[in-house]
Amino acid sequence: MRFWTRTLALAALCALLGCSQGKGSSDHSQPSDSEAAPTLFSISGTVTAARFAGIDADTNDGQAPATGNNDAQSAQAAGNPSVLGGFVSAQGSGDSGQRFANSADSEDWFRISAAPGQSVNLRIHKFDDKSPAAVDLDLYLYTPDDTSNPVASSTGNSASESIAIPSQRDFLLRVVAQSGISNYTLKLDTDNNATNSPSVSQEFVPGELLIKWKSQPSAQWLDSRGLRSVRGKTPHRIASYRLSRSDSSPIDADMEFLHLTASETLRNKLRTLAAVKKLQRADLVEWVEPNYRYYSTLTPSDRQHHLQWHYRQIQLPQAWDVTTGSADVIVAVLDTGVFSAHPDIHDKLVAGYDFISDSADARDGDGIDNDPEDPGDKAFQDRSSWHGTHVSGTVGAATDNVTGVSGAGWQTRIMPLRVIGTSGGSSADIAQAVRYAAGLANDSGTLPVRRADIINMSFGGTGRSQALQAAIDDARAAGVIVVAAAGNDNAETEFYPAAFNGVVAVSATDYNRDKAPYSNFGSWVDVAAPGGDMSTDGNGDGYGDGILSTHVKEGTSPSATYSFLQGTSMASPHVAGVFALMKGTNRQLSPQDIDALLAQGRLTEDIGQTGRDKLFGMGLIDAYKAVQAASGPITVPVVSAQPDSLNFGSTHTALEVEIKNIGADGARIDGDPVAAVGWIKAIEALETDSNGFGRYRVSVDRAALPDGNYSTQLRFPVDGSGDFELPVNMKVGGAASAADAGYLYVLLLRPEADKDGDGSPDMKVVAVQAKVASGGKYNFNFAGVPAGEYLIAAGSDIDGDGKICGPGESCAVFPSQDFASPITLRKSLEGQDFVVGYDNPIDSGAQKNMTTQGL
Structure with missing residues (x-):
């Protein structure tokens, strides 16, 4: 038994799915024409959509029913939490039979009810980091009464975009294809500080950018992009620039079109973010960001x-x-x-x-x-x-x-x-x-x-x-x-x-x-x-x-x-x-000293408008900065985490955390992190330095756990400082409407001789049934099936390419979402039930003959 390495692609289905031979299973031979007609059987069961699964109402599958969701007025309702598969395109996809073969499906709108502590994450499945401009999807959040001015945005150049929910209320969510064609997965759940691009919801100085160069640009290059140096011209160092036309130049064309009636303040922010997006693609730039700023270790033993x-x-x-x-x-x-x-x-x-x-x-x-x-x-x-x-x-x-x-x-x-x-x-x-x-x-x-x-x-x-x-x-x-x-x-x-x-x-x-x-x-x-x-x-x-x-x-x-x-x-x-x-x-610290340090921003993290503002004054009190300001340089190691806790909510199965020493040298992680509970499935070091500090991935397993809230702490053994403990929270269960994994194709597959010479048997589609969810379930019944060995697979075809289980499409095999086992058919079988969803480990590579058409 092993996880899928990728859908049904360029190798036999059994080899990729980890098929096991069932007890008393038969070989793959079929009756000859001279033999008696085979006895025919049936195979039936139910495919259940994974909890919280949802589907874009207008995918590119021309066979699936569709309802437009291309503007605020036709916004589609999405659950909370939810894991939703979708499709957008900045141009026609070109193939006959596809819903958007000759026209763009440039945006999808959704209605959500959400609260602080949650976030929306958009995964772009056709994104290519070698050519980030080829497929570019953006994410915007609005209040229902103002679709001109987004309250948050994520407009980066990466395979994911993310927005933190700013307040408890109803919102409109907008997925926009700026370029290219792609499936996407949209997840609404607990906020986990997911990496995201700068947002209009963040406070930064409009028109100011911080840039780290790979090599120093020429004055002509800077001038052509409207960049005026504020300070820092040393190669390979961070430099500060002001957009010389930030108050008068038009917004990047796509943002201008999307927000023609936005307020002047928001338009200035969008101009800054548009400049960030463009400069991120420049060969000379290592990274660029707006002008804004950003740890227990000696944890007390108090029980609460x-x-x-x-x-x-x-x-x-x-x-x-x-x-x-x-x-x-x-x-x-x-x-x-x-x-x-x-x-x-x-x-x-x-x-x-x-x-x-x-x-x-x-x-x-x-x-x-x-x-x-x-x-x-x-x-x-x-x-x-x-x-x-x-x-x-x-x-x-x-x-x-x-x-x-x-x-x-x-x-x-x-x-x-x-x-x-x-x-x-x-x-x-x-x-x-x-x-x-x-x-x-x-x-x-x-x-x-x-x-x-x-x-x-x-x-x-x-x-x-x-x-x-x-x-x-x-x-x-x-x-x-x-x-x-x-x-x-x-x-x-x-x-x-x-x-x-x-x-x-x-x-x-x-x-x-x-x-x-x-x-x-x-x-x-x-x-x-x-x-x-x-x-x-x-x-x-x-x-x-x-x-x-x-x-x-x-x-x-x-x-x-x-x-x-x-x-x-x-x-x-x-x-x-x-x-x-x-x-x-x-x-010797005096009231006047406190006033001065506070005014200098040395005691706070600036979480509001740049500098002093009405909501937070000089910002959020920062104890670590404050004691540094009072005592001078730190002389002991200080271990911290970003984020400072992990919250898996109802749907997340794996999250990343960075463990780092923000104090003096002299500490190292000495041994493997320890979890005291069985539902912590794994703690993997992804990218760490010689002292063990760096990025870790933590995964959880909710199987067999009753509904409820779960909490624990992961202990990182630290030599040179006290052990570091990371709080972890998880939820099992929660309210959910009937799930929907999309227009589903249930396939009956039979292993056959290795015709392509790859050393594995090929898979033949024996029968296919197309299904619409009813109460989150898809009932199937394959009749007239000869005795033999079969596999059952199910999935959607969101991009309409004639194959199921592509990146971002719902997918599963019998008996479980990540493990296939052949069925030996000697009599009619009922109850061949399994679950289909989006959170499966398969998400790269080419596809095999899992076709939905021509059968």
Whole structure:
């Protein structure tokens, strides 16, 4: 038994399919004319379309029924998830009997409903990397109410195009043949950071390109392509160029035709992407891209750390390889107080204070006192929020203690200051708490033993208090860094204290690093951090994408637990925790230093518009960059992965990951990666350096697994650093409409003598039946079949070339999709059932006589 090396091509079917001789099978001899007429039998069964399979409604198979899907109005519905076979052509295919023999089928449109965390991948089966302009397919995504301006695109020069779904809603998807003729496979499923070309959805500088040359071009060559050098003329180095006609030259003809009514902003982006496409084909160019920019290793032992995707998003595990913080650094958490008995918090606390002056609001029977314990606010809600406990855990939960969750700062200390009661908090109380945290005179009449280094405030409102602004000014003057949440109203209105001068205002991102749907925004936002979105499960771990931290379980008496919450309240402590790591590395770090490093982009990854923008400020906080900015060059190895986790979703069977050392030399992968579960089928090294770092392919097997979500971690043994663990998630099952593998040809095949001299028996098509799916099934019945040995194959003919099982066409043989076994026919047989789909291992080479015509 072995996988197909390629469909039924230039060699006997049995040799290629790994046929096995069944027990008691007969030889291949047939009765002579003088013998008695053979007894005839029947063979029947059902071919079932693989789950999630779909088909383009107008393929090039002239015999198949068809419905046009060539514009937005006739867009064809596609399922989610789905694996769909299709056909497009920029010109007529030329052969009689083909649907588009004399005219182009230049585009296909599909209607989809999708969400962040998913992507659309287009595989172009006739693409030739030696001649990329010969067959070129592009991919565009639109909202149904605006088909002039794509919200995302993929317009590269490769065998695949990919678009990440930007938001949860209905979309229109457009497959365009810019040149050539090709089958394609379209897959909608979990996003896995598939390699894709630049997109109009990405933020880059319109008209600016970064180019690496194979050899330096002449000034005339550059001028003829409208390229003006910005910097860098050294051969074989990356250089920056500006398109001198980026604001006035027409878009590449195909893009111009497709987007005649696009906005000026989008047209400028399309011009840039058109230039990228053209330059990628130039012999002088090694690579070209728009002007934009782009890791745990020392993984803690906390049992639920693997669910804290939000730490990987901001490269905290990589930062921990540099520093895990310092017990000399204190973060004051101004909030609802703290549940001090929580085992992940208890030993991390320094003395705090309760500044709620209204005893009724405080719910603890008195006014301000030295007890910041959170009594809960259940009297005014269905349950208490335990907000301060959750925020405190993100800042500095006890870490690497084989229990619970991790905190941003393993050693960071927490000063709980209670300012939010059952009716919120007053600016007067909050101002006093700010002063206490800074070691300044305040209404309590006391001072902390040592002031806080950082203040976190995960609350706010629209009132601008001069008293609170003054307290913040005084705290900054004393050297305290102040951080606050931007608010959860999805509004641009200034939200205080985040919008005060001298405060680092933090907006929230979701799992996909987009603005969280609730997050406030505006010119006053300084930086972004994970706040989560519990309405989606983009990473496929079986939980909504909230922020996991310390929490409290209510009952007769409160007890420690862990919960997912979402909000800018959860984003802000990520930033405060990163600043604490920086402060532990450099005790001299001041608020002014933070301002300067933030403005320089040295603490963030720029995920929005180039430079500062309203959604993310200076970008997504990057812990690894931040500790580098505070401490200088890295002197230890730091192992990371791109992507930082693998999510196989419902349909993916193999994914690739790059394991790399982004820190100092001195580490190597020492041995084979280890999987602790049986459904990890294989981990293959594809392209690695002498230290074992590089690209790996991971494959999974869902066979025999019940429906559900599956998670594990792959361990890469690393010498010179801690072993690296890669999170892996997979889903089995999921909602699906009736599958359709296209207009299917079911073939009965008989091995015959080797007429072409290749050493293998030839295959004769004995009978063929053409079928349309009914409820995802194709019933077949071959009658009047003489005794003997046969094979059954089934597949579509999407490109209309008269042969099934071509690249991108559905294909399978009995008894399974990747293994053929001959049938010994001595009596009529029923139940010869098998499954047909697109995800088979055969995808290159020429075809054998698997014809659909002339029978």
